[in-house]
Amino acid sequence: MARKFDHLLEKHNLKKTAPRNSVLEILSTRDVATSQPDLEGIIGKDIDRVTLYRILKTFEEKGIIHKIIDINGTANYAFCHGDCSEHHHQDEHIHFNCVSCQGVYCINDVSIPHINLPQGFSAHAISMIVSGVCDKCQSSSEENA
Numbered sequence: 731m732a733r734k735f736d737h738l739l740e741k742h743n744l745k746k747t748a749p750r751n752s753v754l755e756i757l758s759t760r761d762v763a764t765s766q767p768d769l770e771g772i773i774g775k776d777i778d779r780v781t782l783y784r785i786l787k788t789f790e791e792k793g794i795i796h797k798i799i800d801i802n803g804t805a806n807y808a809f810c811h812g813d814c815s816e817h818h819h820q821d822e823h824i825h826f827n828c829v830s831c832q833g834v835y836c837i838n839d840v841s842i843p844h845i846n847l848p849q850g851f852s853a854h855a856i857s858m859i860v861s862g863v864c865d866k867c868q869s870s871s872e873e874n875a
């Protein structure tokens with residue numbers, strides 16, 4: 731039986747395995763980026779830690795997901811929505827890290843401003859994290875007030 735993400739895996743010349751499908755399924759249903767420990771918690775014992783690490787690394791290299799290092803230094807992963815391809819990510823949106831729920835959001839509508847680097851410097855990647863309180867935490871604190 732064909733699984734939901736077989737087509738995507740095929741497109742990237744990846745073997746269609748159940749663990750890879752599960753990881754994509756989970757990442758696609760969450761509106762925040764997900765860290766490896768969180769994924770482990772959701773998946774349980776079905777996928778061991780090393781396999782999960784390799785899956786995430788492969789997906790990142792293939793341009794399927796991108797990594798966001800949050801304000802605590804933890805790596806979080808989210809689906810790429812741009813024109814990312816193998817070894818070439820174009821996720822030039824900012825990320826928002828909520829200090830209350832720790833959620834890491836892709837703010838796809840806001841691009842990273844152009845940065846003028848000194849002569850001789852060439853940028854390969856750029857990331858921008860805004861920390862603060864997300865809309866969900868904002869409204870729940872209003873309710874409790």
Ligand SMILES: [Zn+2]
Nearest residue numbers: 796810814819
């Ligand atoms: Zn990407």
Ligand SMILES: [Zn+2]
Nearest residue numbers: 828831864867
């Ligand atoms: Zn929040």
Ligand SMILES: [Zn+2]
Nearest residue numbers: 808821836837
């Ligand atoms: Zn993102």
